[in-house]
Amino acid sequence: MFSAIPISICQPSPTQVRDLDGNLVRSGTKYYILPVIRGMGGGVTLASTRNESCPLDIVQANQEVDNGMQLTFTPVNPKKGVIRESTDLNIIFSGASTCLQSKVWMLEEYDGQLITTGHGVAGNPSQETINNWFKIEKYEDGYKLVFCSKVCDLCRPICGNIGVVIAKNGSRRLAVNEVPFKIMFKKA
Template identity: 70%
Template sequence: MNKLTLLLFSTISLSLGQGSPDPVLDTDGSLLRSGTEYYILPVFRGMGGGLTLAPTRNESCPLDVVQADLEIDNGLPLTFTPVDPKKGVIQESTDLNIIFSALTICIQSNVWMLEEYEGQRIVTGHGVSGNPGVDTLSNWFKIEKYEDDYKLVFCPTVCDFCKPVCGDIGVTITENGRRRLALSDVPFKVMFKKA
């Protein structure tokens, strides 16, 4: 085999080995789709319900992403928008915006964003949708497989030269007892239920 044939064979083998990421599935086993409303629910019940928006600071606005207090509460419906808006199916480990669909008392976008607050990196609901790059770095999240379920991750790759602090999204308890989402060493195990 000459060098050119070997190089061509190696290149084809490598490109075939790089498949696209697996699609994310909802609780019915259906593909998670861009623009369709879902609830994000905890896999383990008994410690709060689905995800919603609520004030967690010393003021009524902005609203942050929290778990609903009651286990039976599904929270607010939300949609996922991948970094490539032409993709209709949400794939694992792919940058996406997460956007609550409901109206709130605060004038904010309801787009998830990671924000520094009192020494913690918390998930809040006043980010910017789309426009991937350095200016929107804090607005991009990922869904990754975690054991037999999923977890939410902050580790955006929408900027080639940026070095974001990456980590799993978990639940922290605030002074007023709210279960707020933030970067954590303990991932929040979730599932997605069609609204």
């Protein structure tokens, strides 16, 4: 005689992201994104990289001593308190900006590149917001940011690493690039 015993197949949760001190990176907590390799620029911030002063794009600060702007991470499920690898999330700068624009990261095409800029929309995972979702993935002795959102089942986004690309004005713009920007997170 056979008995039916329900078996639940559980997928393990993705690995939790950790900050520079080894603590869990948490949703809503302010952090700096810093390069793992020192001497190659500072943290991540907003700056003008185009021919006009606005909109502002996401760049790496030129000076190593500049931590950049504080930011927070919000996972696709905002009830989750811990940020996990390879899960969709919004990245949102804190503080004031010289331009009247959102400070939510998004990917857009500009001058033949897919660049990160600061005028996205937080939340509302859908086809309309697919360019506003990024992922953190383990990369060697640090992490990297990846654009490859899964918030829309029918969408087929272009996927790629976020790396540093030198813009025409010399700024260190974050854009889709073969070489990822190796980063770490420091609690603000």
